[in-house]
Amino acid sequence: MAETPIRFGILGCAHIAQTVSRAICLSPNSTLYAVGSRSFEKAKKFSEANGFPPSAKIYGSYEALLDDPDVDVVYVPLPTSLHLRWVVLAAEKKKHVLLEKPVALNVAELDEMIKACEVNGVQFMDGTMWMHHPRTTKMEEIIYDPERFGNIKTVHSIFSYGGGDDFLRNNIRVKPDLDGLGALGDAGWYCIRAILWAAEYELPKTVTALREPVLNEAGVILACGSSLQWEDGKTATFHCSFLANLAMDITVLGTTGTLHVHDFVIPHEENTASFLAAAKTGYWELVTGMSAIPSQHVITTDLPQEVYMVTEFSRLVKSIKDGGSKPEGKWPSISRKTQLVVDAVKASIENGFEPVQVRV
Amino acid sequence: MAETPIRFGILGCAHIAQTVSRAICLSPNSTLYAVGSRSFEKAKKFSEANGFPPSAKIYGSYEALLDDPDVDVVYVPLPTSLHLRWVVLAAEKKKHVLLEKPVALNVAELDEMIKACEVNGVQFMDGTMWMHHPRTTKMEEIIYDPERFGNIKTVHSIFSYGGGDDFLRNNIRVKPDLDGLGALGDAGWYCIRAILWAAEYELPKTVTALREPVLNEAGVILACGSSLQWEDGKTATFHCSFLANLAMDITVLGTTGTLHVHDFVIPHEENTASFLAAAKTGYWELVTGMSAIPSQHVITTDLPQEVYMVTEFSRLVKSIKDGGSKPEGKWPSISRKTQLVVDAVKASIENGFEPVQVRV
Structure with missing residues (x-):
């Protein structure tokens, strides 16, 4: 049955x-x-x-x-x-x-x-949704492996897309009474999640927004950036924008590894997704080339990433309904950490770009 | 003859x-x-x-x-x-x-x-040397073309390499009496040049160093980053480091264009160099893929990039010697602009990460 x-x-x-x-x-x-x-x-x-x-x-x-x-x-x-x-x-x-x-x-x-x-x-x-793409698991196998990647030192993420005139006038994402966080809540959410993901969800100790964010007349953020600082010296930066051509980057640098992905939010193609990874890259003797250059990893999928998300969600719900399992705490926990950083970036913009302690 | x-x-x-x-x-x-x-x-x-x-x-x-x-x-x-x-x-x-x-x-x-x-x-x-690689000219044709790329909104650059224990103890680049600017002068120089290059050598109005640079016992920078702000709202960030695996990135976002290069300082291979460029990228109807995704441009060369640099230098010298030409002012001018930004980053680190006006 x-x-x-x-x-x-x-x-x-x-x-x-x-x-x-x-x-x-x-x-x-x-x-x-x-x-x-x-x-x-x-x-x-x-x-x-x-x-x-x-x-x-x-x-x-x-x-x-x-x-x-x-x-x-x-x-x-x-x-x-x-x-x-x-x-x-x-x-x-x-x-x-x-x-x-x-x-x-x-x-x-x-x-x-x-x-x-x-x-x-x-x-x-x-x-x-990108959290549930099989590519994400493959990238985790690389960046979470200290033998291969070493310790993560810095992360950079970008999510921009050109909203266009109609979007910038009428979309809910630029209306203070609807999505008051603007580009920070929309595109920046993904960047912050990407950074936390790379940091295995360890919260930064401080967040310092970058100067010169762009706000609309109603005070909603159209583009901004931030730096993040961890106790162990790890750092990160991100840039989110409704004002530039589409870009969806995560760059992770470890002591011995490098990872690049250019379409982390939504793979360029529905059924394949790729990333670049390198480990222990070195110069040629005369420094006119490299050994261990980045290699491209391609992941083929039968289904769009949203299906993996929905299926995982239904699996959790089913085991609660049928098996008496408790809800999985990981998901609200990482939503909350992401929101804490969103809030800290907003606070740093509002306090004149001073560092803001990330409260737990 | x-x-x-x-x-x-x-x-x-x-x-x-x-x-x-x-x-x-x-x-x-x-x-x-x-x-x-x-x-x-x-x-x-x-x-x-x-x-x-x-x-x-x-x-x-x-x-x-x-x-x-x-x-x-x-x-x-x-x-x-x-x-x-x-x-x-x-x-x-x-x-x-x-x-x-x-x-x-x-x-x-x-x-x-x-x-x-x-x-x-x-x-x-x-x-x-990378300024003289034929790839650089190809990238200029794209990012300097407002019809294609729009206005440049933000630039990000990384140059890191893992110095290793011996390097971090003994290399001249970490000695205050030899190369006192450390990673900022060495790797950061390239990032700053890349950012100025993308901005067609327009100086930023302010430079704000990122918090938590890493210094050695002698006070020499081993890793740091900065943000840069222009009059027209353009921004940039960079990260330079002796403490992470090799990465050499420029990311340029224009209103209608995106450019990525991962080996801008030294191409991974001596005789080929590539970059990714996209223009007017859009989502599919259901936002599960993109149109106008980045395409890879590959440039094949007969000679390493240093040869193009030396040949151009000799060409200028020859026309001064033979033809009574004056020295080409572009080169000292862009060295000076790069140095001005290096100095401003250092000043911002020293003044507690406050913005520093870039003096002309």
Whole structure:
């Protein structure tokens, strides 16, 4: 007998919800069960356009979707300013929560959401999809191996994309009342996660924002950067922007290893992803070339990375539902660490680029 | 009748002088004419090991080499602390000067050297060899093209290599009395030049060093980083280090273009060099892939990049000698700008990471 797939309800019809709906369709242990929008018509259209089965439930409000006892998981792609309200309510209704990033406007909000999930025994995970790509595991095998890579000394990450005039006027990501963290919350979230990932989730002791961030008239960040400092001398920098051509870089330097990836957020191609790695690189005798130059590692996948994320989430939910497992604490923990650094960068920008202690 | 090649005298027997001696041998308009060292025996051995013709002059002192009226060019690979004395003397003896970087301990010293070269009508150029690689011209065609690349928004550069225990104890680059600028003067010089190059040599208005540089017991920088800020909102960051595996990156982000190069200082292979460039990159509809992804550009060369540098230098010298041309002002100008930023980074480290105005 086939296992019953985990039933997803989609809260709202954001553009990113199309990508994740497709992933739910393609995930072997997940199913599109319901969609809710403030407009029934919009929800209906969304379900028709995004592969929902004819039996799918269409709801004209978020509350109605949350009241459906057969929804296992709520996927929340709403603007950040709405997360607190709807995540807490979803958790109270015993729904597991897959939450788009940035997860919260600040860590205090996130703590309320995480607490609600803990109290109600539901899984929390943010939608940082590249974490689940098989390439990420391959890169971990290299950079977490001290024999090969040595100690990590510095990390640099970039996520930029050219928003364009319409985006910069109208997108929710530049509206103070919707996604008030702007490029820091959107693109910067990925950079900060990449840096924490490379540091095996050890928090930096201080964060010092770089000077000359770009803000719009409403004070929302359109481009900024930061440096990060760890107790052990490790450092990192990142740059996030809505104002430059697309770039998605992680560069990790260890004492004996180098890693480069240029499309870490979204692989350039859906079914292959690559990175460059080198270990113990040296000069030729006359310093006109190198030994042990970077080699390209190519990972081929059958499915887009969002499917791996959805499938992992459903696996966790299934073992909670069926086996009495507890929710996996890793996921809320790394969301929280990411948010702590987001908050510290914002605080450093606001305090004139002084270093900010990262509070735990 | 073949043109008389430009005659080079090598001042000292530094390791890098082997690379440049080979380049002079391979350069069609240049010849190895003399080598001078404080030890005649050392100079003799160097000439025998590095392709000098049997007729080459061997000198047991730097002064004697400078007194030889047939030396056209002096190549100076001495420790930085000796540059001022020997470059000024060489210029006074009417020798053109090809000077290893870092060119000076500070811009005041460099100004004395440049002035001596100006007064004596000799060409000054620093040995930043990658500037002369044909790849650099190809990259300029892309990043300097506003139709393709838009406006440059941010630049990031890394140059690190693992010095190793012996290097970190004994190399001149970590000795305060020899190369007191440490990793900033050595590896950082290249990063700063790369950033200025990308900015078409427009100086930043301010430089703000990143926190937590690593210094040795004598106070010499082993690793550091900085951010740079321009009037027009452009920004840059770099990281230079003797403490991490080899990496040589330039990343340039324009409003519509992206450029990546991973071996800008010394191409991984002597006869081919590549870079990645993209323009107007976009997402697929469901944001699971990209259009206009970076393409790899490969440049094949017959000669190592140092030969292009030497040949260009000899071409300039020849047109001064033969045609009454004036020395090319571009080269001392960009050396000076690089040194100004080096000095500003050092000043920012010393003043507690406050922004430092870059003085012109």
